[in-house]
Amino acid sequence: QSHPSPLAEPVSLSLESSKENQQPESLGLGLGPHPDGGKSTPSLMALHQPANPLGIQELVAMSPELDTYAITKKVKEVLTDNNLGQRLFGETILGLTQGSVSDLLSRPKPWHKLSLKGREPFVRMQLWLNDPHNVDKLRAMKKMEKKAYLKRRYGLLSTGSDSDSPSTRSECVSPAPAAAAALASLDLCPYGQAKKPRVVLGAEEKEALRKAYLLEPYPSQNTIEMLASQLHLKTNTVINWFHNYRPGLYPGAAATDGPQRAGQSRHEAEESGKSPAVDPVSFKASSEPCRSSLEVSLNSPSAASSPGLMMSVSPVPSSSAPISPTLPNPPSSGANHSLDANPPPPFQSPKLSRSSQRRTEKMANLNNIIHRLERAANREETLEWEF
DNA sequence: GAATTCTGCGCATAGAACCT
DNA sequence: AGGTTCTATGCGCAGAATTC
Numbered sequence: 001q002s003h004p005s006p007l008a009e010p011v012s013l014s015l016e017s018s019k020e021n022q023q024p025e026s027l028g029l030g031l032g033p034h035p036d037g038g039k040s041t042p043s044l045m046a047l048h049q050p051a052n053p054l055g056i057q058e059l060v061a062m063s064p065e066l067d068t069y070a071i072t073k074k075v076k077e078v079l080t081d082n083n084l085g086q087r088l089f090g091e092t093i094l095g096l097t098q099g100s101v102s103d104l105l106s107r108p109k110p111w112h113k114l115s116l117k118g119r120e121p122f123v124r125m126q127l128w129l130n131d132p133h134n135v136d137k138l139r140a141m142k143k144m145e146k147k148a149y150l151k152r153r154y155g156l157l158s159t160g161s162d163s164d165s166p167s168t169r170s171e172c173v174s175p176a177p178a179a180a181a182a183l184a185s186l187d188l189c190p191y192g193q194a195k196k197p198r199v200v201l202g203a204e205e206k207e208a209l210r211k212a213y214l215l216e217p218y219p220s221q222n223t224i225e226m227l228a229s230q231l232h233l234k235t236n237t238v239i240n241w242f243h244n245y246r247p248g249l250y251p252g253a254a255a256t257d258g259p260q261r262a263g264q265s266r267h268e269a270e271e272s273g274k275s276p277a278v279d280p281v282s283f284k285a286s287s288e289p290c291r292s293s294l295e296v297s298l299n300s301p302s303a304a305s306s307p308g309l310m311m312s313v314s315p316v317p318s319s320s321a322p323i324s325p326t327l328p329n330p331p332s333s334g335a336n337h338s339l340d341a342n343p344p345p346p347f348q349s350p351k352l353s354r355s356s357q358r359r360t361e362k363m364a365n366l367n368n369i370i371h372r373l374e375r376a377a378n379r380e381e382t383l384e385w386e387f
Numbered sequence: 388g389a390a391t392t393c394t395g396c397g398c399a400t401a402g403a404a405c406c407t
Numbered sequence: 408a409g410g411t412t413c414t415a416t417g418c419g420c421a422g423a424a425t426t427c
């Protein structure tokens with residue numbers, strides 16, 4: 001629609017459109033034998049060759065088959081590890097909105113099912129991953145946005161360095177390139193930062209919390225801890241829920257329908273600066289002539305030695321048991337110190353036993369909670385938070 | 388050539404988490 | 408406490424592809 005075309009090169013990683021300049025035949029595309037099958041595939045290295053740049057479209061067309069699941073998994077991992085939001089990433093790297101980024105990352109389609117246009121974001125992601133410096137650049141942009149926000153709001157810049165500013169407390173230590181390179185090994189968080197998956201409360205949990213709220217809108221610490229324990233939630237989650245549920249923040253909340261959105265906010269922020277500190281040109285300009293892993297062929301054997309975020313590119317992604325992002329994570333250890341006295345169920349098959357047992361326990365527990373809450377509410381009896 | 392289907396994406400919003 | 412940020416998701420639109 002009216003949004004800037006994704007092909008208008010919001011990408012700053014030397015992905016400038018070069019339609020007027022393409023020389024496909026002489027690009028030295030690194031058409032090397034595929035490590036697995038000897039299949040000749042083009043590489044993405046040409047993107048970083050100023051002398052013979054390729055347009056993103058050409059690049060997509062020439063790109064080898066990419067493992068979209070692995071790419072999105074890695075991108076999510078990097079974004080999470082570095083506290084980089086999907087909005088910033090989408091707008092600056094992919095030229096897409098946050099919602100589209102979320103959709104792409106959570107439900108990537110297999111490469112072979114994508115059209116050329118549909119493949120484009122994945123190629124951009126791969127390119128972005130290839131150079132660890134890009135993470136730093138995005139982090140820098142985030143800081144700039146933060147500063148701009150603070151300036152707008154308070155008319156002053158945050159004092160002190162960003163690293164010790166409270167507003168950036170959650171950012172992990174600036175990664176050394178070497179550390180970033182360590183990302184190349186999957187599933188490692190290079191900065192020792194625990195990942196914090198988003199909590200999605202189940203219907204039963206919400207129901208229990210709602211009833212708890214009706215009985216006690218301002219629960220004591222003790223109550224919160226008990227609720228957290230019984231619902232297998234973190235106390236902070238319970239606190240946040242109560243906080244968000246109170247009418248003050250969500251008009252109409254706590255009535256029946258649960259939290260409503262408070263004032264909208266992002267659009268104001270975006271309004272005041274549609275491209276808040278997001279200047280692809282300057283971003284690109286800041287990218288020193290880093291002849292990093294961008295130059296490395298996606299499929300070339302040398303990729304293995306690349307210090308960057310090079311992903312393995314599956315020639316047959318669909319056959320490689322795609323990593324479904326929706327696969328449930330194994331229950332985190334220690335998350336289940338149930339206070340209830342439910343004895344462990346009899347032995348089940350190893351795979352089922354843990355999750356189904358947990359589920360059963362949780363359901364029973366929740367039913368118990370709801371039942372007691374209802375009884376308490378009906379009798380108007382003093383709540384005793386014993387489940 | 389019209390109708391239908393597919394695909395990619397933006398917009399709006401819910402709600403959890405975070406910041407001041 | 409109030410406000411903001413962030414992610415997930417539903418809905419709808421536009422354009423391309425396909426079918427009739």
